[in-house]
Amino acid sequence: MTDSETPPGVGRDDQVVLFDGVCKLCNGWAKFLIRHDHQRRFRLASVQSPQGQALLAWCGMPTDQYETLVLIREGRAHVRSDAILHIVGGLPLPWRLGVVGRVIPRPIRDWLYDRIARNRYRLFGRYDSCLVLTPDHRSRFLDD
Template identity: 30%
Template structure:
């Protein structure tokens, strides 16, 4: 699949709020979404040779490569409207620092937001892959 896809923990309120954030700030409504627990995600990752899916990790398929953690988040910024796209300056920070900050947030993600399920509009719903 050559479409960009965000893979997220469907049981995580913080992750669902992140999906809602992206939906509301995208430039071109081209990103698709899939919960890591979905059959689509399991099949997709299996085809890529990924053995075990880490539910605490945010993944982004850019159409060619599967990215994770802070790199995935920075790649998503390319698809957001100004001023959110300015977050791309995060590339200036070394990956080990970016991923360290990512890990701190990922460990606390269940406490950062209450359970939340994004209800997509009918136009958005077609971009959710299950």
């Protein structure tokens, strides 16, 4: 992952969550963020969008396989369980309490994350295409 100053289309203070736009679990996570991120700290981009593809390339990640959620923050890409913990740390209580997951060693957290990520379509399903956004949701996404 890169540490260059600013990814394409992302402001210096933006926190961007990249997620699989056809995964039902990932879409549920995006909707959860929209519902609970009252301060609008996080912006969203599906990995299938042109902006998402550019950000994956910036991170040095594959643009054709989506095995992890990515949080881009302060010029760095955070992935897997670290991304989740950084995100919940930016949410209001009680969700912020999820950061206690840091007491679990990263290899164990990431092993569990990987098991869910690899089986997410089978466990939760997938959409045929990315969901259509409501006007409120659209304001939460990066412009393409």
